[in-house]
Amino acid sequence: MLARLEMTVNGEHVTLDVDPAAMLTEVLREQLGLMGTKIGCGEGECGACTVLLDGRAVTSCLVPALKAHEHEVITIEGLGTPQAPHPLQKAFAVLGAIQCGFCTPGMIMSAVGLLRQNPRPSREAIKMALAGNLCRCTGYKKIIEAMEAAADELARRSEAGTW
Amino acid sequence: MPRLWSEYLIPGTVQEALDVLLRYKGQARIIAGGTDLIIRLKQERCSVPAVVDVGAIEGLKSISLHGGEVVIGAAVTCAEALGSPVLRERALHLVEAIRALASAQIRNLATLAGNVVNASPAGDTIPPLLTLEARVVIQGPSGKREQGLEEFLLGPGQTTLAPVELVTHLRFPLPAPGHLCAFEKLGLRRAMSIAVNNAAVMLWFDDARVTEARIALGAVAPTVVRAREAEGFLLDSELDGAVINQAGALAKGATCPIDDIRGSAEYRAEMASTLVRRALGRIERERRKPCWPGWK
Numbered sequence: 001m002l003a004r005l006e007m008t009v010n011g012e013h014v015t016l017d018v019d020p021a022a023m024l025t026e027v028l029r030e031q032l033g034l035m036g037t038k039i040g041c042g043e044g045e046c047g048a049c050t051v052l053l054d055g056r057a058v059t060s061c062l063v064p065a066l067k068a069h070e071h072e073v074i075t076i077e078g079l080g081t082p083q084a085p086h087p088l089q090k091a092f093a094v095l096g097a098i099q100c101g102f103c104t105p106g107m108i109m110s111a112v113g114l115l116r117q118n119p120r121p122s123r124e125a126i127k128m129a130l131a132g133n134l135c136r137c138t139g140y141k142k143i144i145e146a147m148e149a150a151a152d153e154l155a156r157r158s159e160a161g162t163w
Numbered sequence: 164m165p166r167l168w169s170e171y172l173i174p175g176t177v178q179e180a181l182d183v184l185l186r187y188k189g190q191a192r193i194i195a196g197g198t199d200l201i202i203r204l205k206q207e208r209c210s211v212p213a214v215v216d217v218g219a220i221e222g223l224k225s226i227s228l229h230g231g232e233v234v235i236g237a238a239v240t241c242a243e244a245l246g247s248p249v250l251r252e253r254a255l256h257l258v259e260a261i262r263a264l265a266s267a268q269i270r271n272l273a274t275l276a277g278n279v280v281n282a283s284p285a286g287d288t289i290p291p292l293l294t295l296e297a298r299v300v301i302q303g304p305s306g307k308r309e310q311g312l313e314e315f316l317l318g319p320g321q322t323t324l325a326p327v328e329l330v331t332h333l334r335f336p337l338p339a340p341g342h343l344c345a346f347e348k349l350g351l352r353r354a355m356s357i358a359v360n361n362a363a364v365m366l367w368f369d370d371a372r373v374t375e376a377r378i379a380l381g382a383v384a385p386t387v388v389r390a391r392e393a394e395g396f397l398l399d400s401e402l403d404g405a406v407i408n409q410a411g412a413l414a415k416g417a418t419c420p421i422d423d424i425r426g427s428a429e430y431r432a433e434m435a436s437t438l439v440r441r442a443l444g445r446i447e448r449e450r451r452k453p454c455w456p457g458w459k
Contacts, residue, residue: 003171020171023201043202044269045355056242056271062201063272064194066171067216110267131354132266 007068009034010078024060024068025049028075036076036105040134047133050106050113051075057113059132076105079112087157088112088150097146099137107133111147119155123148167204168192170213176220177302180329183215185304189326191215195238196273198265199281223331226250235333237276241288242267244275253337256344256363257291263348264288266355276330279312282322282386283357289316289387290363290379291346295335303328316386342367342375343449345442349434351425358382359426362414362438366446371401378410382425383418383435390417393439402447411440 002017009032018027028034028051037060040048044059051060052074053067080086088108091097098104107130114121114129121129126147135143172191174180184191191213194200204211217223223236226247233249241261244250250258264270264278264287278288279299289312297312304327312333315322324330338344344365350356361381367374376397378390393413400406420431449455 001169019166021166021168043205044198044266047266047268050268053271057268058271059266059268062198062269064171064197064201064214064216066173067197067218069173113267113271128262128354129267132268 003066005065005069007070008072010074018065020064020066022065024051024053024063024065024073027065028060028073034075034077038102038105040102040106044132045134046103047106047110047130048103050109050133052109052113055113055116057110057129074109074112076108079108086112087153088115088147091146091150091153092143095142095146095149097138097142103133103135103137107135107143111150114147115151115154119151119158121147121151165208165210167201168211168214171216172213173216173219177222177329177331180215180217180220181302181304181327183213184327184329187213191326193217193280193329195277196240196269198269198273199277199283217329228337229334231337232334233337235275237274237330237332239275241265241270241273241275241278245270249337254291254295254335254344256346256365257288257295259346260287260291260348260361260363263346263350263354263358263361276333279315279333280322280324280330282316282318282320284319284384284386285358285361285382286387287346287348287358287361287381290361290381291344291365292333292335293379293387293389294344294363294365294377295338296377297333297335299330300332300334301328302331313386313389318385338365339367343446343455345445345449347438347442347445349438357425360431360434360438362435362442364439364442364446366397366443368450371450373397373400373402378414378439380414380417380435380439383420383431388417390414390435390439392416402443402450407440407443407447410443411436414439 003020005016005018028037038048040046042061044062049061050057080089110133192211194214194216218238223238226235278286299315301308346363348361349359363379365377376394381387393410415432415436418432418435420428422428
């Protein structure tokens with residue numbers, strides 16, 4: 001028996017019939033083709049599946065898809081495009097915060113979740129916000145630096161009224 | 164992997180939720196944040212006929228003050244609780260415990276009530292809730308009942324909650340001004356770790372003299388426990404080094420820990436004492452600050 005799921009994904013209203021036991025990660029990847037959200041551990045430890053649910057970062061492998069019914073989801077695909085990347089995406093690429101790239105979408109979605117609540121986070125606040133995202137390549141230093149750079153850029157745009 | 168559940172139900176009211184639980188004769192499971200339940204179902208490779216999501220029940224989504232009591236709805240997430248002014252002002256150790264729990268993503272999903280019902284001996288929010296003398300409000304087919312948190316917890320993963328019952332709220336008396344409190348945790352990492360040990364301490368003072376003491380220890384017994392001997396010892400004392408050491412030593416007496424992958428029983432008993440001493444030391448340093456008492 002399938003269940004009806006209506007939600008907003010990256011600004012678009014979608015209606016789907018889903019397995020009631022499906023997790024949000026599976027629906028995003030397999031039914032909507034949004035492959036940016038990664039499946040790592042499948043138990044909320046690694047953060048590779050992080051998306052925003054009503055503006056807050058959550059591990060979508062632990063969110064039953066139907067929990068998103070009538071709610072708003074934003075994935076990495078909803079942030080920017082290759083032509084016009086989000087400042088976080090640009091900072092990660094330019095500052096060497098990406099190596100294999102598998103953790104990157106989750107890292108960036110956690111970062112977006114933090115910056116929505118705290119536009120000028122301290123280094124400690126950044127570390128706390130990223131504690132649920134594992135990276136096995138970078139050693140985190142460049143990720144934190146990229147987040148700081150992106151926060152500065154967003155603040156600069158916000159002051160200039162161009163964001 | 165079997166499907167975790169066949170039906171996902173989202174009732175709008177407590178009554179609807181209770182009706183569903185009855186209809187499934189106790190075979191349905193309640194899901195709030197789901198961060199413990201989903202992992203457990205996956206690990207046990209088991210399947211339940213239905214889960215009942217209580218996240219959309221309007222009356223369960225807020226923290227309120229009612230007749231001198233703080234009332235926390237069962238659908239309030241850890242992240243929402245972190246933003247609560249009343250908890251920040253009057254139950255700082257609970258806020259510290261929530262900050263020490265899991266990750267930002269998990270705190271955005273997981274609920275305080277879920278941490279209580281999960282009944283892990285290492286659950287981070289349970290020690291502060293025990294020192295707040297929290298009570299669990301439960302609705303069932305025969306009406307409402309209430310139980311002290313200490314009595315509600317029976318053992319690892321075990322509570323007095325029947326399969327057809329639903330926890331609707333946690334509540335505790337708004338702590339009187341003039342108290343200081345602290346939460347301490349020892350984990351194998353600074354984040355995303357299950358506590359090797361945790362502890363919460365809450366003290367009331369008349370100047371430097373302790374007028375009431377509450378100490379709760381996690382991960383050292385089948386349930387989180389109060390260290391009543393240490394509490395009694397602290398009454399009417401002033402917190403100098405010797406008193407703090409003695410209270411720590413007495414707290415150790417309240418423990419009956421086990422060996423597991425996170426630590427040995429012997430180490431845990433020692434660390435229970437250490438965490439109590441740390442908390443007491445932090446509280447005394449806070450009390451000596453010129454700005455305290457800061458209660459208007």
